[in-house]
Amino acid sequence: MSTDPLFVPLARAGASAMPTVAITLNGEALQVPVASSVAAALLATGVRRFRNSPVSGEARAPYCMMGVCFECLLEIDGTPNRQSCLVSLEAGMCIRTQDGLRDLLAEACDPALALARALEASHGL
């Protein structure tokens, strides 16, 4: 899934090499450029597909980079459905792309929704 990166760090005057950190992506060790978010670092590493659409199975990748579109959902350190554009990059992160998203969403989100509605009711809304 990795190919020529769409984005690269702007050349910094006087810097000979870009600083990188080590992570794993789907179990594979990877050096990624230091960036403000996991999504930014993966884009600059050449990752094009972040997840598959649960409906058609088509490849998806970050679209908005500001927490609106949810296209950049990844499993990060064991937690699924993290918005990777909002997660700060840290060395040693264990990242997995999500393919069976619908199942994960069904497990992770719907009970929370039900509980939140109960909370909402208890708050008298």
Add this chain to the structure above:
Amino acid sequence: MAFEASPSRTRIRMADTADIVIIGAGPAGMAAAIVARRHGATVVLLDEQPAAGGQIYRGIMSAPLQRLNVLGPDYEAGAELAREFALSGARHITGAAVWQVTGDRHVHYLRNGCVRSIRAGRVLLCTGAMERPFPMPGWTLPGVMTGGAAQILLKGSGMAPSQPVVLAGCGPLLYLLGWQYLRAGVPIAAIVDTTGRSDYRHALRHARGALAGWRYLKKGLGLMAALKSSGVPFYKGATDLHVLGDKRARGLGFVSGGRTRKVESPLILLHQGVVPNTQFSWSLRARHRWDESQLCWAPVTNEWGELDVAGIFVAGDSGGIGGARVAALQGELAGLAAVTQLGKLAAHTRDALAAPLRAEVRKNLFIRPFLDALYRPKRANRIPADRTVVCRCEEVTAGDIRGYVSLGCIGPNQVKSFGRCGMGPCQGRQCGLTVTEIIADARGVAPGETGYFRIRPPIKPITLGELANEA
């Protein structure tokens, strides 16, 4: 001994409280925090990002000199506000995803996998803007991103496209991004502008306002002049935009000057203006109105930004697009009103302090009708043809939605029940406006009559485990 109570291990905690809780650390939120602290209120500001600045001033306190030079003076202006905020004494909680605000002003948020809540005397929603959806064939392909996304990569991480890029759409942010790329030496394959001759004619009706807001006008004309003299291919009045490619973007097809054209690039950056982020105000069941000049929903507020939900205010672009300067001023106004309601400021002092701020807001809004008319997104780019995907999460097309309307759906919530449109993880953020306009168009009514998705918490994804861990 073994049974001795150990208070430190109990899970019961006194609720966190603050006079004022602000959501969002952009110009509105920072300015509100500064003014509220000045009048003696305790302030907690919650924001998703690791540092203050919002989207407009993202990375402002950490950007190296070279990046500041690329981004230009308007960006650098945010540093002063961010510094003042840092010294204000407000408690800034970073990396916090607020997932619920209740009508009785409990603010629930998720941070590092832990759920917490704060009881607020007053709540200020400063959640800013998001990009207007730009549905077109192929817009879900990897390699298609928003102009705002590209700017975030530039501001936050100092990253720019690796190969010649296509910028398509309209609006100041698109031209600003082009100008910033030129300064950074990033090659641009083409700028595909959807603004046409008739837009200039419409906009000229607001020429008086534009001239009164001459600073903005001068800046905009400067950007356009720089882009046009740079030699970057610039296509005007572009229509029939569609992304080329099968598994990923390969280029952009469009019609300009009566000719069908193609520009190849693996990266297509789309932008057609920004719209208020209204998730919280909708989730609070506050009243909203359809703004026909900005083609978006905006919460209805009083002159201080207070919603019809008492004690909850909206400031900045989340209440209607006005830009960074207006956002900061509205933040101050809402902050003054909030501290007055809490008894920390006399009403007459509040009014005296507010008068010059209001004058400044008016001055900064002179240009708006001109901009709204000039960069009014084209009908075909808001209300797409049948085959275009509208809801990216559930892959519901414009044709599907029209079908549901013909079956009797009169608003977004019925369409959601019929076809899952707006039911995915983004909760309708990306399709809500498009759905509103498609339904209104198909029914032949004003968009304001269709209503909007019923937005429910959690506003942000949260797992059952995280909820169970509420500390």
